Amino acid sequence: MIDGFAISALYALGATGFTLIFGVSGVLNLSHGAIMVAAAVAAWAAASILHVDTYSGALIGVGVALITAFATYFAVVKPIQDSRRIPNEEKEIFVLTGTLLWGIMIQELIAYFFTNNAKTVLPIVEGVVDILGVRTPRNEIFTAVVCCLVIALLWLLVNRTRTGKAVLAASMNPRGVTLLGLELTNIYIVVWAIYGVLAGIAGVLLGMFLGVSSYSVGPLTASAFSIVVLGGLGSVSGSLIAAFVVGYLETITAYLVSPAYRTIPALLLLVVVMYIRPQGLLGRR
Amino acid sequence: MSGFFTSRLFFVSLALVAIAATLPLYVSGYVLGLLTVAFYFGVFAMAWDLLFGFAGEVNFGPTFLIGVGAYTAGILNNQFGWSVYLCIVLGALASVIAGLVLALPALRVRGPYFGLTTLVAVLMLQNFIVVFADLTGGEIGLTIPDVITIDAGANYWIALGFMTISAAILYGLSQSPIGLVLQASGQDPVQAGALGFNIVKHKLAAFVVSAFFSGLSGALLVFYFGTASVGTVVDVAVGVNVIVSAVLGGRRTVLGAALGAIFLIVAGEFLRPTGELATFIVSAVALLVVLFFPGGFLGAALSREARS
Numbered sequence A: 001m002i003d004g005f006a007i008s009a010l011y012a013l014g015a016t017g018f019t020l021i022f023g024v025s026g027v028l029n030l031s032h033g034a035i036m037v038a039a040a041v042a043a044w045a046a047a048s049i050l051h052v053d054t055y056s057g058a059l060i061g062v063g064v065a066l067i068t069a070f071a072t073y074f075a076v077v078k079p080i081q082d083s084r085r086i087p088n089e090e091k092e093i094f095v096l097t098g099t100l101l102w103g104i105m106i107q108e109l110i111a112y113f114f115t116n117n118a119k120t121v122l123p124i125v126e127g128v129v130d131i132l133g134v135r136t137p138r139n140e141i142f143t144a145v146v147c148c149l150v151i152a153l154l155w156l157l158v159n160r161t162r163t164g165k166a167v168l169a170a171s172m173n174p175r176g177v178t179l180l181g182l183e184l185t186n187i188y189i190v191v192w193a194i195y196g197v198l199a200g201i202a203g204v205l206l207g208m209f210l211g212v213s214s215y216s217v218g219p220l221t222a223s224a225f226s227i228v229v230l231g232g233l234g235s236v237s238g239s240l241i242a243a244f245v246v247g248y249l250e251t252i253t254a255y256l257v258s259p260a261y262r263t264i265p266a267l268l269l270l271v272v273v274m275y276i277r278p279q280g281l282l283g284r285r
Numbered sequence B: 001m002s003g004f005f006t007s008r009l010f011f012v013s014l015a016l017v018a019i020a021a022t023l024p025l026y027v028s029g030y031v032l033g034l035l036t037v038a039f040y041f042g043v044f045a046m047a048w049d050l051l052f053g054f055a056g057e058v059n060f061g062p063t064f065l066i067g068v069g070a071y072t073a074g075i076l077n078n079q080f081g082w083s084v085y086l087c088i089v090l091g092a093l094a095s096v097i098a099g100l101v102l103a104l105p106a107l108r109v110r111g112p113y114f115g116l117t118t119l120v121a122v123l124m125l126q127n128f129i130v131v132f133a134d135l136t137g138g139e140i141g142l143t144i145p146d147v148i149t150i151d152a153g154a155n156y157w158i159a160l161g162f163m164t165i166s167a168a169i170l171y172g173l174s175q176s177p178i179g180l181v182l183q184a185s186g187q188d189p190v191q192a193g194a195l196g197f198n199i200v201k202h203k204l205a206a207f208v209v210s211a212f213f214s215g216l217s218g219a220l221l222v223f224y225f226g227t228a229s230v231g232t233v234v235d236v237a238v239g240v241n242v243i244v245s246a247v248l249g250g251r252r253t254v255l256g257a258a259l260g261a262i263f264l265i266v267a268g269e270f271l272r273p274t275g276e277l278a279t280f281i282v283s284a285v286a287l288l289v290v291l292f293f294p295g296g297f298l299g300a301a302l303s304r305e306a307r308s
Helices: A002-025 A032-048 A054-082 A088-114 A138-160 A162-172 A174-179 A184-209 A214-231 A236-256 A264-276 B002-006 B008-025 B029-054 B062-080 B084-106 B111-131 B152-175 B177-187 B189-194 B199-225 B236-249 B255-270 B277-292 B296-307
Strands: A128-131 A134-137
Touching: A002 A032, A002 A138, A002 A162, A002 A184, A002 A214, A002 A236, A032 A054, A032 A088, A032 A184, A032 A214, A054 A088, A054 A184, A054 B277, A088 A214, A088 B236, A088 B277, A134 A138, A138 A162, A138 A184, A138 A236, A162 A174, A162 A184, A174 A184, A214 A236, A214 A264, A214 B111, A214 B236, A236 A264, A264 B111, B008 B029, B008 B152, B029 B062, B029 B152, B029 B177, B029 B199, B029 B236, B029 B255, B062 B084, B062 B111, B062 B199, B062 B236, B084 B111, B084 B199, B111 B236, B152 B177, B152 B199, B152 B255, B177 B189, B177 B199, B189 B199, B236 B255, B236 B277, B236 B296, B255 B277, B255 B296
Parallel strands: none
Antiparallel strands: A128 A134
């Protein structure tokens, strides 16, 4: 159960950034998994090659994710959005293709420089602790706590600060925001920064918890994508609920049936939701 | 249609096919094998382009259709020993049924939601293949007892002929009134419907045609390889290659998709000496084309011709 909670919290963290970007700028970032893996591998490399302590390693990982997220925005997404040669109704598919290619490039670079082997980031908190007779690694609790804290911070940022309110407004009506004299590009940059930090933290924690390799890029993107669609594209609270549903469903299946079937019930659920309620659990049309 | 037979595009493609047909006389079996795979891939990409470029449906799971066709043909041959040609036809039919199943959500949901449904379809198929390993060979792959022929030249001609015929049919379809209605319903479904066209029927037809050619090509590819495995016909990465080739060659051109596929496979082979960086370079080139020539190879060439 605690295992499931930690996994769910991690999924939630990864998916929140993804849905935030979509909600505000309508961009589905298919290089999401690559950015998370880049963060984890950077944290691993900093700790094992440069021999920095685990805290700085984690910070470096988050920093790398932030830089990669900015690179994604300025090198891939913005040129496509600004391009006059691509008709507006096709920008979506170009952003999808572009970020997909970008993700593959990051993945291949990681594989080239750091090999395909799975890497486990050294946990910040070590040791195990007994909770109601279940031996639980402290790191798992730490993961869950950090995820909840970050999500709470995000909520405060979006709902209680001026920048956050501008972001919220942009997701509701981009044209209205520009009419109020706010620069839309600046809002996008803020969102990508938030996204980079979120993906970085999620990536580093994932590296500590399960370990990552360049092969995890595809599955990570797919899981974030399905959680976000399940919860409703652009709805942050929807993806939080969906993340917990998927996380627990996977963990329970892995324990009760067999780890081989781990992803199947979540996929089935997704198909059912798509048929009955295409806009997702809490989505707006 | 009659304009096409006198257009420059027609003569250029005719010349290219004629040159390609004589290749077995003077190049090695290795090059032929590479091009054979590339031609089958070209059909995948063209079938995908019909669905995306014209019907406007973003299909992230082209390998669902390809995989169903390939595995049906392979399993029938492996389990019952039916003749190769019967298996290929049945594989294509199974793919058409799969296409109809896939089309059902497409008529309800749009855009990214539909894209996700198709992605899930691929993941389900992949899980299914691994779980029913007795029947499908699981992750190792399915061995197929029969092949069409072992002669590299004959295989090459079959692939080239198949690609040429598919290209002619798909291109003809895309330029026909049906293709125009599809294009209209992809761009503005409400208005196309208001003009009295049955969008549902046309989209279903697009799915069926796309599935038929994907499945047929997948089945042929399986009998060329002599094996069917998740890594060659089902994996999401294969689907990504199909999509990249179509966008690279020029979407909404059908023929460009085949060019893109051949480029992608041949370039991947040329870059093999660079080892693991090969995929990186191919994706980087593809990204640059997407950013700077959004029309793709054929799109850029055609617009230059139109300007002059």
